[in-house]
Amino acid sequence: MSARAVLRGGLRLESHKTRPLEQPVQRLAAPTTAVLALDQGSGEEARAIVPPGACVRVGTPVAAGRGAAADLHSPVSGTVRAVEPRPTVGGAGTCVVIDSDGRAEREPASRPLAWATLDGAALIERLAAAGLAGLGGAAFPTAGKLALARAAGVELLLLNGAECEPWICCDDALMRECAADIVLGARVMLAACGAARATIALEDDKPEARAALEAAVAEAGDERLEVVLLPAVFPLGAEGLLVAAVTGREVPQGALPPEVGVVCQNVGTAAGVARLVTAGLPALTRIVTVTGSGVRRPMNLEAWIGTPITELIAACGGYDDKQPPVRLVAGGSLTGRALGSDAVPVTKGLNCVLVAAASDLPARTTEMPCIRCGDCAAVCPVGLLPQQLHRAVQADDAAGVARFGLADCIECGCCDYVCPSAIPLTARFRAGRERQRLHEAERRRAAEAKARYERHRRRLDEQAEAERRAFEEARRRARGDGAGDR
Amino acid sequence: MNSATLLPALGVAAALAVALGAALGWLAARLRPDADSLIERIDALLPQTQCGQCRYPGCRPYAEAIARGEAGTDRCPPGGEATARALATLLGREPRPVDPLYGETQPPRIAVIDEARCIGCALCLPACPVDAIVGAPRFVHTVIESQCTGCELCLPPCPVDCIALQPSPAAASLPQASTVSL
Numbered sequence: 001m002s003a004r005a006v007l008r009g010g011l012r013l014e015s016h017k018t019r020p021l022e023q024p025v026q027r028l029a030a031p032t033t034a035v036l037a038l039d040q041g042s043g044e045e046a047r048a049i050v051p052p053g054a055c056v057r058v059g060t061p062v063a064a065g066r067g068a069a070a071d072l073h074s075p076v077s078g079t080v081r082a083v084e085p086r087p088t089v090g091g092a093g094t095c096v097v098i099d100s101d102g103r104a105e106r107e108p109a110s111r112p113l114a115w116a117t118l119d120g121a122a123l124i125e126r127l128a129a130a131g132l133a134g135l136g137g138a139a140f141p142t143a144g145k146l147a148l149a150r151a152a153g154v155e156l157l158l159l160n161g162a163e164c165e166p167w168i169c170c171d172d173a174l175m176r177e178c179a180a181d182i183v184l185g186a187r188v189m190l191a192a193c194g195a196a197r198a199t200i201a202l203e204d205d206k207p208e209a210r211a212a213l214e215a216a217v218a219e220a221g222d223e224r225l226e227v228v229l230l231p232a233v234f235p236l237g238a239e240g241l242l243v244a245a246v247t248g249r250e251v252p253q254g255a256l257p258p259e260v261g262v263v264c265q266n267v268g269t270a271a272g273v274a275r276l277v278t279a280g281l282p283a284l285t286r287i288v289t290v291t292g293s294g295v296r297r298p299m300n301l302e303a304w305i306g307t308p309i310t311e312l313i314a315a316c317g318g319y320d321d322k323q324p325p326v327r328l329v330a331g332g333s334l335t336g337r338a339l340g341s342d343a344v345p346v347t348k349g350l351n352c353v354l355v356a357a358a359s360d361l362p363a364r365t366t367e368m369p370c371i372r373c374g375d376c377a378a379v380c381p382v383g384l385l386p387q388q389l390h391r392a393v394q395a396d397d398a399a400g401v402a403r404f405g406l407a408d409c410i411e412c413g414c415c416d417y418v419c420p421s422a423i424p425l426t427a428r429f430r431a432g433r434e435r436q437r438l439h440e441a442e443r444r445r446a447a448e449a450k451a452r453y454e455r456h457r458r459r460l461d462e463q464a465e466a467e468r469r470a471f472e473e474a475r476r477r478a479r480g481d482g483a484g485d486r
Numbered sequence: 487m488n489s490a491t492l493l494p495a496l497g498v499a500a501a502l503a504v505a506l507g508a509a510l511g512w513l514a515a516r517l518r519p520d521a522d523s524l525i526e527r528i529d530a531l532l533p534q535t536q537c538g539q540c541r542y543p544g545c546r547p548y549a550e551a552i553a554r555g556e557a558g559t560d561r562c563p564p565g566g567e568a569t570a571r572a573l574a575t576l577l578g579r580e581p582r583p584v585d586p587l588y589g590e591t592q593p594p595r596i597a598v599i600d601e602a603r604c605i606g607c608a609l610c611l612p613a614c615p616v617d618a619i620v621g622a623p624r625f626v627h628t629v630i631e632s633q634c635t636g637c638e639l640c641l642p643p644c645p646v647d648c649i650a651l652q653p654s655p656a657a658a659s660l661p662q663a664s665t666v667s668l
Contacts (some may be wrong), residue, residue: 001527011642335610442533445534445635446532446534447534448633449534449535449536449616449633449635450529450534452615452616452617452618452633453534453536453544453545453615453616455617456614456615456617457544460612
């Protein structure tokens with residue numbers, strides 16, 4: 001089967017994936033000190049449940065999930081040193097710091113899971129307890145997503161192997177090496193969400209991954225599974241666009257894919273599910289692409305969650321002296337975020353560390369005024385008018401921002417890439433969203449203050465009225481008594 | 487002109503005048519601009535700190551004064567430029583910056599009680615317009631951080647000056663956008 005709808009807009013970018021893919025994924029040793037960020041990339045912090053000084057083993061839960069944060073488990077055995085703020089991929093956040101004792105003792109409860117005997121709800125419960133989260137970058141709890149899908153009665157499980165960012169290739173490496181795991185994970189997730197079939201979607205520039213997946217699907221002999229090829233266009237890997245490309249159904253504004261009968265999961269997440277059912281291991285590792293001209297040997301590493309990025313770079317031969325790195329980026333070159341330090345730990349949402357040398361960066365150009373060429377509108381994959389939206393955002397014009405669809409922007413960075421005036425459009429849109437969020441919070445606070453003020457006034461009035469009445473009552477009684485005396 | 491043609495014409499004109507007059511009168515009564523809804527809309531733009539810096543005893547009374555045309559749109563320091571501009575736009579008046587006579591605009595602050603010095607007099611409790619101070623006579627008082635609007639109305643009644651205003655922890659500055667494109 002081929003893709004039904006082709007993406008509007010988008011970019012065909014030069015790929016930089018060959019060097020890391022030349023060698024197999026290398027397993028990294030467990031860190032001596034694991035730093036587990038409570039926010040693993042979803043924007044919400046889990047609740048730490050271990051106090052400093054507590055003894056933990058490999059797989060011991062250290063934080064309980066809530067909302068968009070999944071459960072978090074220790075990747076090492078040892079002692080909790082502290083629960084404190086540290087630099088993280090997102091800037092700074094609370095982290096559980098664990099000193100390893102080097103013995104890597106496993107939690108005794110970790111056993112393979114007889115998934116075929118469990119029903120959907122029980123499976124989802126197990127996935128939640130294992131802390132599985134979307135490894136594509138958003139790190140949203142897998143169990144939450146599947147539970148939503150189950151409630152909505154979805155028909156298709158879509159496994160996202162589309163990796164359109166020009167530098168990231170961790171999913172490609174995974175699909176080449178662990179195709180059987182992905183297929184097993186897909187079958188488990190089918191049982192969990194109740195979908196009738198599963199589609200693994202990847203781009204046509206990954207022939208090795210495609211061959212491996214097709215072989216694994218054939219070996220599994222499950223007719224509900226199929227592999228679909230898509231054109232290699234950025235940003236087709238974005239969830240909503242992928243759903244549209246594979247099924248031809250557009251996810252409505254403000255809704256999630258289950259609305260159109262689809263649930264999306266990253267292929268890495270599927271492999272994580274397979275590891276849970278075969279070995280009983282919670283989400284403890286992920287594959288990270290360490291790449292860029294600023295690192296000696298770019299490669300894909302299977303790293304433990306909580307490993308400092310310095311260790312990943314050291315495993316890749318360290319920084320290249322001939323091409324000194326000028327910038328560290330978490331995620332891809334278009335949608336990634338610059339890192340302030342290389343001490344930040346690996347999180348479930350971290351798919352790539354791009355060590356950019358000067359040659360990887362565009363020559364610095366200063367921002368010029370918009371010339372209204374419309375190139376940004378031509379490449380916008382969600383059909384917005386970025387130039388108009390930019391004007392509205394800059395003017396803080398709430399009506400304009402809503403009309404030009406800030407809520408629909410997927411922050412893919414295509415408009416930035418083509419802008420001849422070098423306007424940092426995506427950054428402006430992100431800041432605009434942040435401002436909108438603050439305005440919203442302010443409005444809520446004002447409404448609450450108003451309600452409290454009204455209650456306060458009413459109470460004071462009632463008190464005054466009660467006092468006046470009591471006073472009059474007393475006076476009347478005093479007069480009445482006086483009259484009786486006379 | 488004879489009266490045979492003049493009279494019907496006059497009659498038609500008179501009937502039209504009466505009918506249109508009645509319709510206009512009814513419409514005027516029916517579609518009268520609603521003073522209450524204007525006050526509501528003004529009130530919705532105000533920051534609801536209830537601080538009284540505008541010289542009215544709260545945001546609602548100030549909104550009523552603006553609606554009556556008795557107060558300008560430049561009297562709300564907590565709302566700052568944004569509020570002044572929004573008010574002027576709503577009312578179709580010339581936007582004016584906040585008059586420094588009514589106070590200066592500053593970043594959001596909240597009241598904090600120095601519990602070592604609080605004597606538990608309970609005088610600040612009724613002064614707080616949003617009931618954000620918790621306490622009872624002879625017990626140490628404290629401010630509910632999330633509810634305090636930073637109106638400063640609790641400062642004057644305190645006999646031992648143990649309340650101070652501090653920058654609000656909730657008012658985080660805008661994070662710097664850090665997108666890069668290679």
